[in-house]
Amino acid sequence: MLSIKNLHASVEGKEILKGINLEIKAGEVHAIMGPNGSGKSTLSQVLAGNEAFEVTEGEVTLNGQNLLELETEDRALEGIFLAFQYPVEIPGVSNLQFLRTAVNAARQHQGQAEMNAAEFMKLAKEVSKQVDLDPAFLKRGVNEGFSGGEKKRNEIMQALLLQPKLAILDETDSGLDIDALKVVSDGVNALRAEDRAILMVTHYQRLLDYIVPDYVHVLAGGRIIKSGGRELALELEERGYGWLGIKDEEAAAN
Amino acid sequence: MKSAPTLSSAFLKPAGESLPQPLLALRKERGKALVDMPLPTRKTENWKYSSRHLKLSDELANSLPAGGATTDAAAGGYRIVIRNGVVDASTSVLPQVEGLSVQRFADLTDEDAAELARSLDSTLDTRATQMARLNSARFEDGLLIRLKPDTVVDQPLFVIHEVTATAAGSAFPRIYVDAGRHSGMTLVEEFLSSGDESAMVDAVTEFTLADGARITGVRLVAEGQNIQHIGATGVRQLRSSRFESHCVGFGGPLRRHDLRVRLEGEGAECKLNGVVVTQDKQHYDNHTCIDHMVPNCNSEETYRNIAADESHAVFNGRIHIHKDAQKSNANMNNKNLLLSTGAEIDTKPELEIYADDVKCAHGATIGQLDDTSLFYLVSRGIARREASVLLTMAFINELVAQIPVEQVRNSANERLNQFFDDAFREA
Ligand SMILES: Nc1ncnc2c1ncn2[C@@H]1O[C@H](COP(=O)(O)OP(=O)(O)O)[C@@H](O)[C@H]1O
Ligand SMILES: [Mg+2]
Numbered sequence: 001m002l003s004i005k006n007l008h009a010s011v012e013g014k015e016i017l018k019g020i021n022l023e024i025k026a027g028e029v030h031a032i033m034g035p036n037g038s039g040k041s042t043l044s045q046v047l048a049g050n051e052a053f054e055v056t057e058g059e060v061t062l063n064g065q066n067l068l069e070l071e072t073e074d075r076a077l078e079g080i081f082l083a084f085q086y087p088v089e090i091p092g093v094s095n096l097q098f099l100r101t102a103v104n105a106a107r108q109h110q111g112q113a114e115m116n117a118a119e120f121m122k123l124a125k126e127v128s129k130q131v132d133l134d135p136a137f138l139k140r141g142v143n144e145g146f147s148g149g150e151k152k153r154n155e156i157m158q159a160l161l162l163q164p165k166l167a168i169l170d171e172t173d174s175g176l177d178i179d180a181l182k183v184v185s186d187g188v189n190a191l192r193a194e195d196r197a198i199l200m201v202t203h204y205q206r207l208l209d210y211i212v213p214d215y216v217h218v219l220a221g222g223r224i225i226k227s228g229g230r231e232l233a234l235e236l237e238e239r240g241y242g243w244l245g246i247k248d249e250e251a252a253a254n
Numbered sequence: 255m256k257s258a259p260t261l262s263s264a265f266l267k268p269a270g271e272s273l274p275q276p277l278l279a280l281r282k283e284r285g286k287a288l289v290d291m292p293l294p295t296r297k298t299e300n301w302k303y304s305s306r307h308l309k310l311s312d313e314l315a316n317s318l319p320a321g322g323a324t325t326d327a328a329a330g331g332y333r334i335v336i337r338n339g340v341v342d343a344s345t346s347v348l349p350q351v352e353g354l355s356v357q358r359f360a361d362l363t364d365e366d367a368a369e370l371a372r373s374l375d376s377t378l379d380t381r382a383t384q385m386a387r388l389n390s391a392r393f394e395d396g397l398l399i400r401l402k403p404d405t406v407v408d409q410p411l412f413v414i415h416e417v418t419a420t421a422a423g424s425a426f427p428r429i430y431v432d433a434g435r436h437s438g439m440t441l442v443e444e445f446l447s448s449g450d451e452s453a454m455v456d457a458v459t460e461f462t463l464a465d466g467a468r469i470t471g472v473r474l475v476a477e478g479q480n481i482q483h484i485g486a487t488g489v490r491q492l493r494s495s496r497f498e499s500h501c502v503g504f505g506g507p508l509r510r511h512d513l514r515v516r517l518e519g520e521g522a523e524c525k526l527n528g529v530v531v532t533q534d535k536q537h538y539d540n541h542t543c544i545d546h547m548v549p550n551c552n553s554e555e556t557y558r559n560i561a562a563d564e565s566h567a568v569f570n571g572r573i574h575i576h577k578d579a580q581k582s583n584a585n586m587n588n589k590n591l592l593l594s595t596g597a598e599i600d601t602k603p604e605l606e607i608y609a610d611d612v613k614c615a616h617g618a619t620i621g622q623l624d625d626t627s628l629f630y631l632v633s634r635g636i637a638r639r640e641a642s643v644l645l646t647m648a649f650i651n652e653l654v655a656q657i658p659v660e661q662v663r664n665s666a667n668e669r670l671n672q673f674f675d676d677a678f679r680e681a
Contacts, residue, residue, distance in 0.1 A: 048633050052625070076635035088630040092648025101644070102634035109635070141648075142630075158634065 001026045001197045002047075002067075002166055007058035009046045016042045018222035019058070024166070029198045031208055031233060034219035035241055040201040041085050043219070044170040047199075048082035049075045062166065076102075077109040079165030083155035083172050085201075090142035095154070098142045099124055103161050123161070130190070131157045132183045148175035156187040167191055168199045173207035185210030205237040220246045261291040261388070264315035270340070270394025272360050274367035280374060285391035291384065300382055303568045303600055304539040307508040308385075309482065314454050316423035317394065327444050328474075328665035329412035337416045339425035340395040353405030354439070359396035359428070370398055370430060377460040377488025382543065383512045386486035389426045389458040396428035401437035403464070410440040410472070410659050415457060419449030419480055429459040433495075436466040442659055445485075447477040454482040461488070463495035465519060472662050475503040475511070476669060479536075482508040493519030500657045501528040502666045504673065505536025505565055515553070516545040517579075523552035527657075529650045529666075530558070531673050532565035532597075539568040544586075546579040546612075555586040558650050561597035562677035572604040573616070579609045586616040591623070591649050593642075593677055643674045 002024040009017040016039045024030050034040055046053045047060065049072035060067040062078060070078065090098070103123075104114040115123070125135045131153040143151050152172050159167050169188065173181055188211050191198060200211065208216075208230070216232040217224045218241070226232065226244060266285045271278070294301030294308065301308070318338035327333075332349040334356070335342040341358045348356055362370065380387050397413065415427050431441060445455060455477065463469055477483055483506060489497050503509055515524045530538045544553045559567035573584045590599040601618045623645050631641035647670070654670070657663045 050629055050633075052629075071632075071638070072629065073632040073635050073637055073641075076633055082633055084630065088627050090627050090630070090645070090648060092651045093631075093644050098631070098634075098636075098644070101636050101640065102631075105635040105637065105640075162634065 008056045029213045030215045031200045031213040039222045081164030083169045085170040087151040096138040149180040170201045205233045259293045264312045269317040276368040276371040280371040307537045313422040318423040327414040328661035333412040339427045353402035355400045383486040385484045389456045392426040393428040399431045401433045403434040405437045407439035412442045415445045417447040419451040419453035422451045424454040427457045431461045433467040435464045438468040440470040442472040444474045457485045463491045465493040467495045470498040473501040486512040489515040491522040494521035497524045499526045503530045505532030509538040512541045514543045517551035520550045526555040528557040531560045533562040536565040541570045543572040546575040546582040549580045552583040557588045559590045562593040564596040566598045569601045575607045577608040580611045582612040584614045588618040590620040
């Protein structure tokens, strides 16, 4: 489904990704772990099409299509979804209006009829229950005044509404208490499907107790330095990143 | 050296002789004071951004003739059409409400007209509103709206100021509202036009609020691109009265509005909201001034400008807290959004505070659409254009939602959608 070859990317002239290679097949769940500053969010943002990052080398294809040539909105329509590490607050745009606009953009792209306000409200209420968000949040501005956990649940809610082909979850577990982690994990597990891939970015292994990945990769200094199965995450939990030769977070970033 | 330009004498020949004698006399007197009036120039502080947009060719000195097509206005039950500055009785529905009197200036008794003549201009700072003074020398008709004490009007009164620019010329609409103690009403003024000739509207509206009166003024400025619009609104508020103003303005060759509120009685409060959008080479200039003259008054002002293309918007907000106005509470906020690198916005808060125990907050910002927010929206598959519209609308949503008259809200939204269609057309 997703194929990343020798991907290099920089921000403000500084190279962050230094040759990423990754193959993800439909139905698989991959976890990317790594110290802070190793480039996990950069990779996520580059895949979603954030123009603040410049791709300097390499290629990325989604089901054979050159992803890097697509505009951000077209990547989303082709099935890429990024749950942001830091979801953006947009006062003045209601969450409901935002979600409906996004869902209708997807429906239109797929040749389906747009949903009217009442139909969408019904759907949105159901899905908000699924992530344990009070439907009152639909009326608020996008992420406006949401707590960290509410923002993360709102991201998962969007994934559930948009039903992407590839869901990239950037530290969706950070800042969640154990109950919220459970809710979010249930949401992610509900996304698991034969024809869908999930790329989970996480700093901690605890999320992987709830969402069991097929593959685990360690990202450090802008490269994937080790890949393995589920057991790699457990090993990281036990031994830290040190045994891989990563001294500390600062070093990893440079 | 070239001498400073002055007002052409052609502008000092009013039409409409059917006014009661006291008003004719007032007009004449005001006209005399304007002989050789220097026109605002770049060096005139309160017109420095707008003087070059003021184009007073002699043909604009003509009074626009009566008659012409009625444009589509959003209006409800009570509705009065003022066409080219003259009330059109045939298309107006005058309210029949106990305690409310709405009269044309032409229909006033000499006694009432004499009293009105003493009141006209009393709410304005005529030094700051040079161009409004021309209205006082030229008005041909007008509306005197009087509310008896405790009269609360059940629905808004719509005044449609319409200009039919089938010939070059000007219109000088005039309204005076005298709100008695604890009376209340909403006055909607819509400024619209038809016809293609160049024309000018010089409109003045004044409000006096007795103790406890609650008045809301809603103003929609949406004339065509051949119309220069100069407007002044003056408000005097006595004890515990409340005045709300909601202005929505769409740009043109020249749009200027001076809004002045004097809080003269303790416990008076005002809330002034304004939204302006400009595009192409349009120009819009809002000058507001709030005078806190006595203790314990509140003012709250929120203005938003959005400028696209090569347009230019100006906001000048003055708050003057007089020496005795202790415990004044004044809040002014002006945010501005530039939609293109060619657009310009100038904002200037002017605070003059002579009392020591006051709360006065002000903030002004100028920015562009936020890239991070835009990326978030488009990353969900929302087209960039639509995402831009959502974010731009978010900038003014709150103010549009606060307009307390549904017809105006809808009309404003429709016009805003048209604005967005144009402003975010394929680059
Ligand atoms: N917008 C940006 N501007 C400048 N530097 C950035 C920007 N985004 C990320 N970086 C830098 O790139 C490196 C990788 O950051 P990031 O991808 O956020 O790491 P991670 O998500 O793994 O913690 C860090 O050194 C960070 O400071
Ligand atoms: Mg990160």
